[in-house]
Amino acid sequence: xxxxxxxxxxxxxxxxxxxxxxxxxxxxxxxxxxxxxxxxxxxxxxxxxxxxxxxxxxxxxxxxxxxxxxxxxxxxxxxxxxxxxxxxxxxxxxxxxxxxxxxxxxxxxxxxxxxxxxxxxxxxxxxxxxxxxxxxxxxxxxxxxxxxxxxxxxxxxxxxxxxxxxxxxxxxxxxxxxxxxxxxxxxxxxxxxxxxxxxxxxxxxxxxxxxxxxxxxxxxxxxxxxxxxxxxxxxxxxxxxxxxxxxxxxxxxxxxxxxxxxxxxxxxxxxxxxxxxxxxxxxxxxxxxxxxxxxxxxxxxxxxxxxxxxxxxxxxxxxxxxxxxxxxxxxxxxxxxxxxxxxxxxxxxxxxxxxxxxxxxxxxxxxxxxxxxxxxxxxxxxxxxxxxxxxxxxxxxxxxxxxxxxxxxxxxxxxxxxxxx
Numbered sequence: 240x241x242x243x244x245x246x247x248x249x250x251x252x253x254x255x256x257x258x259x260x261x262x263x264x265x266x267x268x269x270x271x272x273x274x275x276x277x278x279x280x281x282x283x284x285x286x287x288x289x290x291x292x293x294x295x296x297x298x299x300x301x302x303x304x305x306x307x308x309x310x311x312x313x314x315x316x317x318x319x320x321x322x323x324x325x326x327x328x329x330x331x332x333x334x335x336x337x338x339x340x341x342x343x344x345x346x347x348x349x350x351x352x353x354x355x356x357x358x359x360x361x362x363x364x365x366x367x368x369x370x371x372x373x374x375x376x377x378x379x380x381x382x383x384x385x386x387x388x389x390x391x392x393x394x395x396x397x398x399x400x401x402x403x404x405x406x407x408x409x410x411x412x413x414x415x416x417x418x419x420x421x422x423x424x425x426x427x428x429x430x431x432x433x434x435x436x437x438x439x440x441x442x443x444x445x446x447x448x449x450x451x452x453x454x455x456x457x458x459x460x461x462x463x464x465x466x467x468x469x470x471x472x473x474x475x476x477x478x479x480x481x482x483x484x485x486x487x488x489x490x491x492x493x494x495x496x497x498x499x500x501x502x503x504x505x506x507x508x509x510x511x512x513x514x515x516x517x518x519x520x521x522x523x524x525x526x527x528x529x530x531x532x533x534x535x536x537x538x539x540x541x542x543x544x545x546x547x548x549x550x551x552x553x554x555x556x557x558x559x560x561x562x563x564x565x566x567x568x569x570x571x572x573x574x575x576x577x578x579x580x581x582x583x584x585x586x587x588x589x590x591x592x593x594x595x596x597x598x599x600x601x602x603x604x605x606x607x608x609x610x611x612x613x614x615x616x617x618x619x620x621x622x623x624x625x626x627x628x629x630x631x632x633x634x635x636x637x638x639x640x641x642x643x644x645x646x647x648x649x650x651x652x653x654x655x656x657x658x659x660x
Contacts, residue, residue, distance in 0.1 A: 267314060273657040275311025279322075280304070280655075284329075285384050286647040287338040289548075292633070292640035298335040299345060301326045301384050307353065311657075316360065322353035326384035339415040340384045348417035352388040363396035369412075369419070374404045374439040375453040375465050376487070378538035383414045387538060390419055393437075401442050408435040408455075411537060426460050426536045428496040433457050435537075445469050445481065459493035461534065465541070481512040485543070489533060504531040504590075506552065508543040517566040522559075529555035531590045544582050546601045547629035548644045551582060554590035559583050562603075574611030579604055597635035604628045623650040 283304040289297040307322035326340060327347035336345050357366040372389045373379055379386035393406025410419040423433030439453035452466040467485035474480055490503030508525035523543035527533050533540065533552040544551045544558040551558035562580030567573075580603045587596040609623040629644035 270657075271311045271313040271317075276657050277309050278655040279307040279309075279652065281306075281650065281652040283384055283651075284647075284649040285326075285340045286645075287340050287383075288643075288645045289338065290641075290643040292642065295337065296335050297337040298332055299328065299338040299340050300330040301340045301347070302329050303327050303347070303384055305352070305385070312359070316358060318357045318359075320353065320355055320357075321351065322388075323349065324352045324385045325349045338383075342415050342417055350385070350412060350417045352385065352412055363394060365392075365394050367392050372404075372408070372437075374437060375451060375541060376463055376535070376538060377408065377435075377437055377453075377455060378541070380414060380539040382539070385414050387414050388412050391437075401440055403441075404437065404439045404453075406437055408437050410434075422457050422537070423460050423496070426457060426497060426534070428460055431459060431496050433460055445483075446471055455537070456492070459496045460491070461489065461497065461536075462492045463487065463489040463534075477516055479514040481510075481514065483510045483512070483543070484508065485541070487533070487542075489531075502531045502590075504528040504533055504554065506533050506542055510543045517569040519564045520562070522561050524557075524559055525551060526557045527552055527554060529588065529590065544584070546580065546582050547603045547605075547627055547646070548631050548642055549582075549584070549599055549601050549629075551584040551599070553584075553587035553596060556584050556587035556596075568611075574609045576607045577605070578607070595635070597633040597640075599634075600632045602630045621650075621652050624648070625650075 281304045284302045286300045287297065291297065303324070303326040305322050305324040307320065309320035310318050312318050325347065328341055328345055331341055331345035333345055336343060342348050352369060353371060354369045355366050356368065357364050359365070369388060369390050370393070371379060372391060372393070377389070379388065389408050389412070390410040391406050391408040393404060395404050397403070408422060410421050411425050412419045413425065421432045422435045423431040435455050435457045437453070437455045440451070442450040447470070449469045452464070454462070454464040456462050465485070465487040467483060469481065469483040471479055471481045486505070486507040488503070488505045491497055491501050495501050505528040506525060508523060510521055510523040512519060512521040525542045525544045532554045535550070535552070539545065540550045540552050542550065542552055544560045560580055560582040562578065564576060564578045567575040567577070581600070583600045585598040588594065589596060604627070606626045608625070610619050625648040627646040627648070629642070631642035631644070633640050633642070
């Protein structure tokens with residue numbers, strides 16, 4: 240009789256607790272799906288006009304952007320999200336393809352660029368499937384309509400003062416692609432299916448001392464490693480100086496499927512910067528090894544002398560750059576900034592034949608504006624406008640050819656949150 244009474248009491252207690260547990264679960268799901276979730280609408284317009292030394296030129300005007308959703312954290316452990324991207328032609332002459340703001344043939348496309356689930360514990364987060372990666376040489380290179388995204392299985396987090404990334408990257412969606420392709424195909428080995436192992440470590444910030452390093456490995460294709468150091472020094476209340484240096488080493492591995500034989504190269508650079516009130520002035524130098532050009536299949540080249548149009552990463556190329564930016568907030572125009580840079584590269588060769596390549600000079604002009612006035616209405620605050628111009632001279636054997644590169648970009652982003660946002 241006593242045992243029956245105890246069993247009945249336990250069942251009755253559990254039954255009474257069910258409504259409370261159901262309510263707690265409902266509240267957790269509400270926070271997960273709505274209260275702590277955020278939806279993003281990003282609109283982008285991009286006009287691209289590049290005049291090449293030989294036909295065809297590259298001209299297109301596209302509109303599009305992306306829409307995304309990211310949930311809250313369910314029991315502080317599980318999160319999910321997705322982002323769909325599109326770019327559509329507004330004006331795109333068929334014989335001027337190649338702008339990379341549309342796919343080949345001047346066609347628009349839609350793509351589910353991100354679709355991921357994340358699990359976190361003790362400050363470490365594991366994310367699976369389609370996601371955004373920005374880890375030095377593997378990066379989104381978001382300079383057209385749609386950024387690069389990746390299919391990956393990655394662990395991110397912080398140990399002591401070091402931020403880390405460690406994962407397997409299975410596929411990449413280039414910025415002008417509507418589908419994902421494997422990492423071997425993207426590097427230039429279309430008949431070989433390969434993924435990538437990627438590790439990166441980052442410490443500190445450029446406001447004081449920053450150290451970063453990464454290495455990726457694509458079997459039988461490519462191994463690449465990168466490291467940099469940057470330090471900012473306060474000279475007085477108005478003036479700061481910053482020194483940076485980087486080095487990268489790259490080469491084939493395994494079956495050498497890119498070229499059919501082993502190759503390796505390197506690049507190194509220095510940059511010195513002065514920051515005074517609204518002005519930033521810098522000078523930089525980079526050099527690439529003579530054995531091969533530096534390959535950048537998985538994102539933007541992060542050498543200091545990269546420009547709007549050219550990367551200055553050819554075999555044996557030595558490049559010098561000077562530049563300045565000015566923030567007009569100091570004279571009552573908040574949100575307006577101007578950039579100018581000039582880069583000269585020489586000594587580049589064809590690494591196979593040893594024949595000299597052109598000496599290149601590029602002048603870049605960049606005018607950026609975002610609505611920052613406190614008097615502007617709320618609906619106008621997300622607006623950003625940017626005009627970019629790259630003027631290139633290429634000289635070989637006394638003959639100079641030119642490239643004129645013009646870009647106009649509009650961005651407008653709004654976020655929608657649940658009750659808790």
